[in-house]
Amino acid sequence: MIVLHDILAFLVTLGILVTIHEFGHYIVARWCGVKVLRFSLGMGKVVYSRRFGKDQTEWAISILPLGGYVKMLDAREMGAENIAASELPREFCQQSVWKRIAIVSAGPIANFLLAIFLYTILFVHGVPEPVAKLRVIPDTSIAYQAGLRYGDLITTVNGEQVQGWTEFRWKMMQAGVAGANSVLEVQRFDDAIQGGTKHISISVPLKQFNAKDVDSDILNYLGLNLARSREVVLKRFLPESPALRAGLQEGDRILEVGQKPLLDVIDFIQVVNANPAKPLKLLVQRKQEKFEIEVTPASQDANGKTVGVLGVELQAALPEMVMVQANPLQAFVKSVEKTWDTSIFSLKMIGKMLTGNASLKHITGPLTIADYAGQTSRSGLITYLGFIAVISISLGVMNLLPIPVLDGGHLLYYSLEVLIGKPLQDRYVEMGQRIGVFLLLMMMAIAFFNDIVRLIPYFGRLMS
Incomplete structure (x- = not known):
């Protein structure tokens, strides 16, 4: 039952993300006057379809659920001689380079907008978060040597307010990947002073942190853990x-x-x-x-x-919780910032992987995503929507990578067209496509390998 639940959660997640991504391409193509022949959820053979609208666009479900596509009137696929003269103005390649850029970039942008929308809803509703209070800190740890102590409540990281443990961990991870030290403002209980608490500024060194260690969690690297309930029942x-x-x-x-x-x-x-x-x-x-x-x-x-x-x-050792909440305007601004920060962090990690400064273990595939989709959906709607937002950002970033066959590869071609004043020659495009397919196959192989290694304990639990 757990496996079936995880598969269903994964398919729902993928269906939402692919639909939003492809609808971005579809709606902008329509705005630009391009004729859309088919909108497919899934790849491969069409198993169900219906036609709607003035153009009789085919809305289809295809047999392979991993992906989707929008098929437009395109002379490169159909041949210009097979397109009626009256239809040529609505053919994709006849559009200006700026319209083609808008159509191609609309898919990833739609994913970012989905993440902003979901985060805004979550922040307005309120997200329960563990308070950023520290548990026992080993006296040999980096955090202890820097001056952090058991019971310290983190209030800011590098001048930015922290409302919960997840936000604290995220800001520390960003600083660690950037190789910059973090200045923490902490609230510490002290019964020797009036009011019982004092505020302290502590600099935590992160310049020696290796991004390859992100798998093990930067807070573990520092020797930090989340404080739990003191009751042992x-x-x-x-x-x-x-x-x-x-x-x-x-x-x-x-x-x-x-x-x-x-x-x-x-x-x-x-x-x-x-x-x-x-x-x-x-x-x-x-x-x-x-x-x-x-x-x-x-x-x-x-x-x-x-x-x-x-x-x-x-009895479960539950942490002290706080409701992270904001009014609609604050929630929107915070959502935009979170989406931007997550996107930039993803790009930095990709850069570090390419230069060998971060582990390729960070590349995950559909098996891991299905596992996380199942876990988050079982944790409740709030957690599941947050997961969809994160994956939507990842999908948007991945599609913007300048790899031929991805949206980013097409944007690269069109950017070169803007610079040189004419489209690239077909032989260069074809060569790029082959390279792009090879790179994607390599990434998929690494992702599946990482998935299998990561999920061996999970399958072991199911068999026991």
């Missing part, structure tokens, strides 16, 4: 588990281990895992009563390492 027990035998009950709160206060659920799990077959003294709160219990974690093998386990499920 026991839920369901396994039969004959060490926790049950020790007398612990559902709903018990663990306050301390060995007279050391716990920071959160992760802290408790780490302590238990580090002490297989060793007795631990717990301070427990049960309703209004507090008392101590001694429990000995059982030993269990995990990836070749012996760890301690108590055989009890813990």
Whole structure:
């Protein structure tokens, strides 16, 4: 059922993105007076079609769902001799170079507009985000050496306000890829001063960050993690588990281990895992009563390492949340900025991959997109719409790359035509098409390889 759900979510995502992209080409072609013969959702053999309008444009669904196209009246495909003289003014190649540029660029622009529209809706509605508050920071980490501490609340990055954890991570990733240091404004609790909090400016060095490490997350590179709820609450027990035998009950709160206060659920799990077959003294709160219990974690093998386990499920360690929201005008401006920033970041990453400064593992294909589509759709409509916006931006950026057979390749031809005052010779165009097909096949091969490597654990879970 999960696989079917993921496939359906992927097809819905792809259908929306391809329809919007191709409709951009279609509507601008119509505005420019070009006759549109077919609008196809999907590639290959047409399985269903209907004709509408004065031009009897064929609206079709084709057998291969990966893509789509708008077929216009084009002498390069049909031959000028096969086009009626009355129709020639509406033929694509008869249009000015500026009209052809507008028609070709309309597809990627439509994807960017879709992202702006979706982000505007999300920001007006409100997006729940974890607060940008820091968890335990290892004293050997870059972040700790820079001066960040447990419980710090990030308020700005390089002078730009941060409303949530995702926005904080995004701004840090942008700075890391650019190789620039980040200046963070943090709010820190201090009971020694009036009001209990103070504001501190901290410079975090990022110049040594290698963009190849983006896969591992720049915040992990710095030693930063999201703060979680400090409550450690026991839920369901396994039969004959060490926790049950020790007398612990559902709903018990663990306050301390060995007279050391716990920071959160992760802290408790780490302590238990580090002490297989060793007795631990717990301070427990049960309703209004507090008392101590001694429990000995059982030993269990995990990836070749012996760890301690108590055989009890813990209540999810949820972070403190904030609703990121804006009025319509602010939401629109923020959406434009986010779409622009994401596009520029994507281009920078592509540039770094071409120069060998970033890993080719960042290239993903339909399998990974289908996996993410399924995950985000299960998380709710807000998360799913955000995912569609991100993929729409990626589709727009990819299609603008100056690779023949993509929209960007055609724009390259037309830009050269503007510069030299005449269209490129057919042999140069044909040579470019061959190069473009080769490059696309190479990218697809890398994408599928990365997909398979990335999703091996996913398929393993399905088979287990």
